[in-house]
Structure formats: C-alpha cells, structure tokens
Amino acid sequence: MPLYSFHCPACGQDFDRFLRLSQLADGAACPACSAPVSHPAAGGAAPAQAPAPAQEPSSGSGSCLIPQRG
Ligand SMILES: [Zn+2]
Secondary structure (H helix, E strand, O other): OOEEEEEOOOOOOEEEEEOOHHHHOOOEEOOOOOOEEOOHHHOOOOOOOOOOOOOOOOOOOOOOOOOOOO
8 A cells, every 4th residue: 555645735734644546536634634635646636836838939930021022
C-alpha cells in the first residue's frame, strides 16, 4: 500500500496517508481540520499551477508589411 502525500488547501497542513489506489479517489481527511483533501494523482482536478504565459517569437519574423504599388 503506497504512501501518498496530501496537502490540505483549507489549513495548509501536510500529511501522509497509506491508501490503496482505489481509495485514492476518495482522498483523505485532514488530521488538523478534518477537511476532505483530494490527491492530485486521483485523476481529479489538476494541482494549482499558474498558466504558462504564451511566448511570442521575437526573432525578427512575422512582418506584416505589404508593399504598396502605385
Ligand atoms: Zn486542514
């Protein structure tokens, strides 16, 4: 039975629990505030991550100038 690390988003408590993989989806109760804590690996919501900013190419490509004839 593997050991899973949990992080309670309610009070910030970190704790470890031995859980079967089938129990992982149920999560665990925080020992500090008894709040239900789901594990990121349980296939639920992804852990909070800041979205990576879109990087624009800045290497001199992408000119939009159209030569005017006249
Ligand atoms: Zn807690």
